[in-house]
Amino acid sequence: MSYWHTDETHDPARTSWVASAQDHGDFPIQNLPYGLFSPADEAPRAGVAIGDAILDLAACVGAGLIDCAPLLEGQLNALMALPVAERIALRRRISALLSDPAHRPAVEPLLHRAADCTLHLPARIGDYSDFYVGIHHANNIGRQFRPDNPLLPNYKYVPIGYHGRASSIRPSGDPLVRPRGQRKPPDAEVPLVGPTARLDYELELGVWIGAGNDLGSPIPIGEAADHVAGFCLLNDWSARDFQAWEYQPLGPFLAKNFHSTISPWVVTPEAMAPFRIAQPARPDGDPAPLPYLSDADDQAYGALALTLEVYLSTQAMRDAELSPMRLSQGPASNMYWTVSQIVTHHASNGCNLMPGDLLGSGTISAPTRDGYGSLMEISSGGREPISLPSGETRCFLEDGDEVTLRATASAPGNVSIGFGECRATVVPAR
Amino acid sequence: MSYWHTDETHDPARTSWVASAQDHGDFPIQNLPYGLFSPADEAPRAGVAIGDAILDLAACVGAGLIDCAPLLEGQLNALMALPVAERIALRRRISALLSDPAHRPAVEPLLHRAADCTLHLPARIGDYSDFYVGIHHANNIGRQFRPDNPLLPNYKYVPIGYHGRASSIRPSGDPLVRPRGQRKPPDAEVPLVGPTARLDYELELGVWIGAGNDLGSPIPIGEAADHVAGFCLLNDWSARDFQAWEYQPLGPFLAKNFHSTISPWVVTPEAMAPFRIAQPARPDGDPAPLPYLSDADDQAYGALALTLEVYLSTQAMRDAELSPMRLSQGPASNMYWTVSQIVTHHASNGCNLMPGDLLGSGTISAPTRDGYGSLMEISSGGREPISLPSGETRCFLEDGDEVTLRATASAPGNVSIGFGECRATVVPAR
Structure with missing residues (x-):
């Protein structure tokens, strides 16, 4: 324990x-x-x-x-x-x-x-896997890509995840080059090639793997917490136009692998011990986790009392000496699966996790717009721009925009701790 | 050149x-x-x-x-x-x-x-990406997962790919532990958990990346060949039952990442020089590759005169001293995209490739059943078992089955060369 x-x-x-x-x-x-x-x-x-x-x-x-x-x-x-x-x-x-x-x-x-x-970067990241455990995000995005079918039947049984790109993960502060790629507007006969017109951030919790497991040997749920070395913030930059065109049938690829930003400090499970809370109960009618993902201790202590925030600062805002604007704030406990559950699921087929591997939670959104973890959600897929204190508006990110993620853990009777910044500025496509 | x-x-x-x-x-x-x-x-x-x-x-x-x-x-x-x-x-x-x-x-x-x-393993594999360029495979598998919609509209514009797991790649000879996982038969109310009942191989060409590119800097198609350090065979073992249940919306994950086998010898582009052939013309009506994927030299020399084979040997066959049975044979030129095209596409958004990265072609199937690159195709999704010389039948792999991939490059007036074995035996789930 x-x-x-x-x-x-x-x-x-x-x-x-x-x-x-x-x-x-x-x-x-x-x-x-x-x-x-x-x-x-x-x-x-x-x-x-x-x-x-x-x-x-x-x-x-x-x-x-x-x-x-x-x-x-x-x-x-x-x-x-x-x-x-x-x-x-x-x-x-x-x-x-x-x-x-x-x-x-x-x-x-x-x-x-x-x-x-x-x-x-604190570690040589062997493999990076990204999950999809923010259920409100899954619902919001799913509704945009599949209006009739936002949450697929596997979601409440399988901690959905996929492999991401390890080589393009960068520490906070490194600028992000706007990627080029293919997108196909609905009215275009053939895809267009050029800089993304729908650059987005994703607010995620990162999980550092500590002790690994041998290939072929799963990690029981009761031991999963001992395989976690720490936490960070993760901005899984996304090109939504590329994503919509390329993602079927094998999932996101170039829409995500051009750059990911992490906060460089590894906040240990020991530091987070006072901020462990019970995993929120599943809504009535949801299936119980399958036995290999069920553990009483994990249900009692497996969530984190962690507040996540996103701030945006445009070049015009900085020129006018305006403070960054907070785009969202919400709790990390909007994860449908715990960290132990994603670790155990990942290794359940014998897949070997290694020290320094990084897992992402997937975007964590709150149920309401002031807690949405991406612009794709906040702007309703680009249809509802947000207004900034500079008089500008945004549906997606422009060159010069700086996005900063923050996380603060708090609990009664304890000194609050934070993760430090996860920040990057968008620079023009090359 | x-x-x-x-x-x-x-x-x-x-x-x-x-x-x-x-x-x-x-x-x-x-x-x-x-x-x-x-x-x-x-x-x-x-x-x-x-x-x-x-x-x-x-x-x-x-x-x-x-x-x-x-x-x-x-x-x-x-x-x-x-x-x-x-x-x-x-x-x-x-x-x-x-x-x-x-x-x-x-x-x-x-x-x-x-x-x-x-x-x-010849290199420390930083990232492993798997493509889907075997068009006959994409058609065959697509028909099983999406009968009305086998080949999606993006296929002939985007060299479809996704990220795989680097840590579980093993050299030829290492046994493969049958993975456990979730599968949901159509008549089951909730998913079952246990060893896969649909273990399959996938016949792929592996591509070793040589010189890398900086994050944010694409690789022009005319330079892509200079970023390739060699070739190998790749068996992308797959649990088809897990795959069907987990793969939406983010693609294959635990269905693929439990083990991949490669032939351990790096066959260089220099060695393959005499075996370069023209990329087969696209069928009438197919779109031309987009400009960033178009190169006259690549069209003239970008395919490989390489014959791929799969052999199966069961425990009963070995006990009876029967030779392995050839399951399929076909040319590597059944790739819809060339190696240079997949390299250039991968880096087109600025994603940085690194020396020792491994790319997989995806399963390469010929148009007819004697050249299909997976049991999922050969057995028509498990409905048409194949007969073995031992009197056994197979739709999918059983414990004790040994799968061997082979590749031979030949061209008139040249000495043929081979890749060596890509072989592994299935051992029971732990």
Whole structure:
């Protein structure tokens, strides 16, 4: 039951001697997410975010402050693969180093100002799989592509997923080149080729796989939580016009694989322990999950008390010094399947998951428009533009638009933690 | 125009001092495919197949016989990424070492009996994408899943593809565990969970990516051939019952990602140069490829004179010492799109391909049943069992069945070359 483990690292009274960590919305000492960073021009190395600073964990190992060899590798895959007990021990050690003033003299020289550092993808992502567990999104999109048949008969039995592209995943901040491709307007005789006219974002929860499984050996639902190394935000950029034309019969391909943006900090299951909540009950009449996807603990603790937000800033808004506009806000618990259920389903046929694999939840939308997780939904497929404070309107994204995803976990009696930004700006097609 | 380059290495009069290379159906000196092999218990290293032997290329570099640092890495990704001119130079050097008797004293000690070696995956496969360019297969399967609508309107404009699973690709010889999963018979109220009852193979051509492209920068059709490092056979094992239930709306997932088998030798574009043929003309009335997929040279030389075969051997057949039965034979030119067209299409939205990525053609079927590339087609969806020499019948694969794919390239005035085996045996579900 590792995923409900709390200890002194979660104590709301615990503070860090790093001043900026106090009341830091994202990275108080109760969070301690891992990342791969470069100070100035130096080589990438493991770090942990604390307030506005990053602690160089590789340097901590070098200085004898931490005993954890995987922190010396140039990727976090080996760190992610650690057994849960070792991950918990590492977290406790880092929390002690950053809270106990006695450690300050040794540790402080190993801190870097985050603003001076570059954040990289935390792991070598072997495979990236994307799911479709946001049931309100599935309904909204399904209605646009298949008006008579929005939710297919398999949806409430199968955590629907598909494979995505690992090579084009990029960390927050990397600009997104508007993709070219084929689209076929209903009145066109042949498809047109050119930059997408329906560029969209998708608000998703990302899940980092920790310990893997051998090919041919499924992961029982009761063990699935131990195979999760952390969480991030994921923007699964989508070209809706390409998607509508290409997606049958084998699913989305070029409509999705041109770029995906993630928040670069790995928020651990340990950090999320206080924010575990019960999976919302299925509506009356829905089938119970099949036995291989059923687990009482997972139902009791398998959802996350996590608020997801999307912000938009256009070039004109930035020129006028207007703040980004929030497009939506909603809870991550609008997932029809839990993280453990998607992990177990993915491996149920013996498919081997590997440390550093990334799973996406699929777009998470709330039932109402102020919580829709994509412009395709917010603009009703491009028919209802939204108005921006600059006087502009948008159905889909224009060049220069900047989209930022945010996530905040909160629970009574606990210090809230955040995921950091998942942000990118659209640049013109080449 | 590298893909039509021939030189002395293709000379049909050239022979090797390795006796078994003469009249070797797969690996005469005109082939020289690369692989990653281990002699006995030793570490994997780069090698080249010659007759019944493997030449240790890493040892050749160590001995000063070859000057090519990428051969010293434990994977062939860097070798695959070499510019075409360097690949051609390397091939000429290896061909000289293995043909000129003057080199025999230095080279012969670096040969290993292939039968004593283990073959590995040749590269770290970053991403695996599977296409659907076998038009007769698309028609046959489409008719079973969508009787009224076998070939969708996008098929003749879009080289349809989707992302597959890289982690579960295995070299020839590794057994395949029958997967478990959800299937829903038409008369069942809820899905059943258990081992697949419709296990199938798929006969595909695999394409290894060599030099990659930067994210956001497409690959023009005229340059696509230079991004291909080689070819292999690919068996995209499929659970047809899982596929029918799960594949809408996002495509195949657990029906395909439990295991894929490849032939471990990388047959280079250089080796295939004499076997380039014109892409078959599209049937009257079909649209011309869109401009970004059109290239006169590709139409003239973009197809391969390659015969593909599938053999089946059951446990009962092996017990009775019966030879494997050939299930099908057909030409690879039944691809509606060329290799260059699928490479260019894949990167047309800026998606970055990487050295060591693997593309699958999708199942290649001939127009008639003796050339169908899957049991789903041969057995008409399980309604017309085939009879085996053991007196058994098959609609789909049973435990103990062994499937072997083979490929042979032939052209008048040239020595034929083969791809080696792509073979695996089905073992019971765990």
